[in-house]
Amino acid sequence: MTTKAYGRVSTDQQDLTRQLLKFQELGIEEEHIYMDKASGKNFDRPEYQVMKESIKEGDLLYLDALDRLGRDYDGILSEWKEITRKMNADIVILENKELFDSRKFKAMGDMGKLMEDQFLSLLSYVAEQERKRMLQRQKEGIAIAKAAGKYKGKPRKYTEKNASLIHAVELYQQGDKTVKEIVAITKVSRSSFYEYLKENDIKRNA
Template sequence: MRLFGYARVSTGQQSLDLQVKTLKAAGVKPHRLFTDTESGSTMHRDGLQVLRHKVEEGDVILITKLDRLGRDTADMIQLIKDFDEVGVAVRFLDDGISTEGAMGKMVVTILSAVAQAERQRILERTNEGRLEAKAKGVQFGRKRSIDRKKVLALKEQGLGATDIARQMSIGRSTVYVILQDEKKRTMQRGKLSGGT
């Protein structure tokens, strides 16, 4: 059994020293200690990725606290499950949690159930939010492209911005933006042709 250690802080203003000291005191050799100075919201951290490649069946990873592994519960639990599937145990020293042995399997199962429940709650909240937004008239999906030529043609016919907006079912401010862009283009073309 080889001991590995993982320590993480979110910013460069924070120090890894205390975590590193704790991990070394627990028996982790310096060359098996991996660190990151990065947010725990992503699992794509250099130190963590190297650690994932280094560990083998029978190894144990020591981490001072659960939140040092990650911030997102579902991602963190998936990572613990990934380690468990290759026979690597994870111990959280300060929290007294370990994925070793029969109790460890139970911990992984419970954590998996927690992650599943969290994913389900997020999905339910997202769907409720979408339904509520739809009820308020919010439309989802890609925005329609606006026929700029038609806007300009309607302007040429003498229609004002309000009438164009109403006829094309677009905002009046959008009409103004298109007309302003066309005015700038016309001025640019005039400068280019005048300079030759």
């Protein structure tokens, strides 16, 4: 059995260090750590494909979070099942390792498969719907800013990075988290966050 790890961020501006440190703390050898700076909208990523081709029966794959695997509902389910059932390897999600450890589901037999399918379907669906809501809120925010005469320039093309920025702004406006906490949660860079606030003239709610 070989223990592997896969990490991903969506853009070149984002940092993989946090994920890398987690994998190193687990004692995973560098040659078995695969990292991409690419969108999660599909699975045509260089390091992901190399990692997948290297998987053998009995291998164990660590991911920091489920959305590092991908961002597409159907794709997440398909890739998870292919790796754990067709390739007979295992996956552990560090963010939810007490729940998302395919070895535990396998030990439960058919009932475990049913539970695994339900949990995966729920979390994948929630993640996809949240991205759609972020996009809608972004559009609504732009419309409000335009109406108030505060919108400058053309709206940015929607990307996963912008969705994360929208989430960061929402946390910021709630007023109960520091910027340090917000960037850690949303995985956006501090500079991008401040640039977005300035560009859209966003103030923290009192």
